[in-house]
Amino acid sequence: MSFELQASLGARNFDMSLSLRDGETVAILGPNGAGKSTLLGVIAGLLRPDSGAARIGDKELFNLDGGSHHWSPPHQRGTALLAQEALLFPHLNALDNVAFGPRSAGASKAAAREAAQHWLTEVDALPLAHRKPAQLSGGQAQRIAVARALAAEPELLLLDEPMAALDIHAAPLLRRVLKRVLKDRKAIIVTHDVLDAYMLAHRVIVVEKGRIAEQGPTRQVLERPRSQFAAGLAGLNLISGTIAKDGITTPDGQVFAGQHDPDWSPLPGQAGVAAFPPSSVSVFLGDVHGSPRNAFPVTVTDLERHGDQIRVRASAGALAQALSADITPAASADLGLVPGMDVRFVVKSALVSVYPA
Ligand SMILES: Nc1ncnc2c1ncn2[C@@H]1O[C@H](COP(=O)(O)OP(=O)(O)OP(=O)(O)O)[C@@H](O)[C@H]1O
Numbered sequence: 001m002s003f004e005l006q007a008s009l010g011a012r013n014f015d016m017s018l019s020l021r022d023g024e025t026v027a028i029l030g031p032n033g034a035g036k037s038t039l040l041g042v043i044a045g046l047l048r049p050d051s052g053a054a055r056i057g058d059k060e061l062f063n064l065d066g067g068s069h070h071w072s073p074p075h076q077r078g079t080a081l082l083a084q085e086a087l088l089f090p091h092l093n094a095l096d097n098v099a100f101g102p103r104s105a106g107a108s109k110a111a112a113r114e115a116a117q118h119w120l121t122e123v124d125a126l127p128l129a130h131r132k133p134a135q136l137s138g139g140q141a142q143r144i145a146v147a148r149a150l151a152a153e154p155e156l157l158l159l160d161e162p163m164a165a166l167d168i169h170a171a172p173l174l175r176r177v178l179k180r181v182l183k184d185r186k187a188i189i190v191t192h193d194v195l196d197a198y199m200l201a202h203r204v205i206v207v208e209k210g211r212i213a214e215q216g217p218t219r220q221v222l223e224r225p226r227s228q229f230a231a232g233l234a235g236l237n238l239i240s241g242t243i244a245k246d247g248i249t250t251p252d253g254q255v256f257a258g259q260h261d262p263d264w265s266p267l268p269g270q271a272g273v274a275a276f277p278p279s280s281v282s283v284f285l286g287d288v289h290g291s292p293r294n295a296f297p298v299t300v301t302d303l304e305r306h307g308d309q310i311r312v313r314a315s316a317g318a319l320a321q322a323l324s325a326d327i328t329p330a331a332s333a334d335l336g337l338v339p340g341m342d343v344r345f346v347v348k349s350a351l352v353s354v355y356p357a
Contacts, residue, residue: 001057003156003186007042007049014038014049014210020156025187027201027218029194031229035210036190040158043188044081045074056155056186080154084165086141088133094120094144095129101152119147123177139170143177150181157187163196175199194222194233206230226273226357228321236275237323237347240357243272247354257293258352271357280351281325283312284344285335294347298323300339303332312337314345 006017014035020026028036041047043054045061048071054061061077063070074081088097098116099109107115120126123143133141142162149157162178163171178189179199189200197204197218204221206213206229213227225231231238239256241248243266247257258274260266284295298314301322305311309326316323325345327335337343 001059001155003054003056005043005052005054005061007052007054009038009042009047009049012038012210014042016207016210016212018205018212018215020186020188022186023184024203025182025185025189025201026203026205027197028188028190028205028207029192029197029229029233030207030213034207036207037160038210039207040081040160040188040190043077043156044079044158045072045077046081059155078155079158080149080152080156081158081160082142082145082149082162084161086133086136086138086145088136088141088144088148090133093130093132094125094136094147097133097144098147098151101148105152115151116147119151120144122150122181123147124173137170139166139174142166142170142174146174146177146181155186157182157185159187159189161190161192163191163193197222204230224353224355225275231275234275236277237281239274239321239323241272241274243268243270243354243356247349247352248272248274254296255293256347256352257349258354259350261353261355264355266356272354273357274352274354276347276352278306278311278324278326279309280348281323282346282348283325283327283331283335283337284346286344294349294352295344298343298345300337300341300343302339303337310337314343316345 001022003020008015016039030036042049051064053063053065056078060070061072095116098119099112102112102115120129123146125143128140163174182200189196201218204218205215206227208229214221214230221230222234225234225236225238228238239250241250244255247255249255256274296316298316300312300314302313303310306326310329310332312325312327314323323345
């Protein structure tokens with residue numbers, strides 16, 4: 001059964017449509033305030049959109065279009081929402097927390113306990129069955145919360161940054177558990193971490209300002225980004241423009257040279273992007289001699305240690321965006337780089353990938 005949604009919520013400038021196939025996990029990525037939690041809230045039934053409709057297979061979650069409005073309450077949607085914090089019932093032990101859903105759905109005490117034991121085993125937490133939430137670490141509590149969500153047998157699992165509140169040692173274990181339990185399950189996971197997207201999601205949806213900015217198979221979005229946000233996650237610089245013979249033409253009319261995808265026959269004038277890593281950018285003072293291509297003036301905004309390199313961030317006024325270069329500390333010192341300085345960025349065209357926007 002597939003999931004389909006279209007919803008608008010004017011007060012939050014939110015308007016999105018999306019669908020999930022059976023067994024598909026989708027990662028939602030986007031900057032703060034982009035609408036990621038709003039999306040989950042609308043699906044879970046915690047937020048009522050102004051208009052739209054959502055269904056899982058034949059089951060309508062809501063339908064606010066047309067004459068007769070339908071609105072299912074959260075507990076009748078077949079969805080389960082897992083938040084950043086585990087939010088377990090503090091007075092119940094882990095087993096009873098997990099058994100709560102099946103019990104509320106009418107299972108006998110014995111059947112609910114059996115289901116709870118099964119799901120605790122699935123999340124590697126059976127030995128914790130008799131602990132109260134106060135006796136659990138953050139990572140353990142979150143695994144119990146996953147078991148509790150799954151014990152309700154949801155058709156669609158919603159995860160709102162489940163790893164965000166965990167320390168770096170607990171996150172890998174929960175990620176492994178999620179990889180196992182999300183297999184063949186419909187799930188939407190909101191995350192800030194590309195590792196979650198790579199490990200858990202078939203598809204990535206990038207949201208910005210309440211809208212879908214780009215979407216596609218995880219590797220495609222993260223290795224061939226089309227939005228500034230996805231490019232930032234991928235650690236790439238991105239320049240938008242229209243396709244030219246040997247690269248793209250930027251909005252200010254400059255030709256930016258790069259390598260076209262060999263399996264792509266672009267139409268002249270088609271929208272395209274040029275992506276290149278900070279390591280392909282050199283920094284010069286004054287005019288650049290030799291090949292004038294891919295050299296443009298920028299103003300340094302920020303210098304930051306990045307591994308054994310210095311990441312030079314700069315704003316390219318003509319391109320109206322931020323770009324980064326990675327250079328050695330010695331080169332940075334020789335150039336005397338400081339924020340506010342006007343320099344030139346020169347990009348090796350052999351390391352620039354050009355593809356459709
Ligand atoms: N309780 C609220 N009342 C009114 N507006 C809200 C409320 N919560 C969020 N918003 C607004 O709705 C928009 C979307 O916010 P949302 O929390 O969905 O973003 P997000 O992508 O989940 O952000 P984050 O990554 O910071 O959690 C933002 O403009 C935000 O200011």
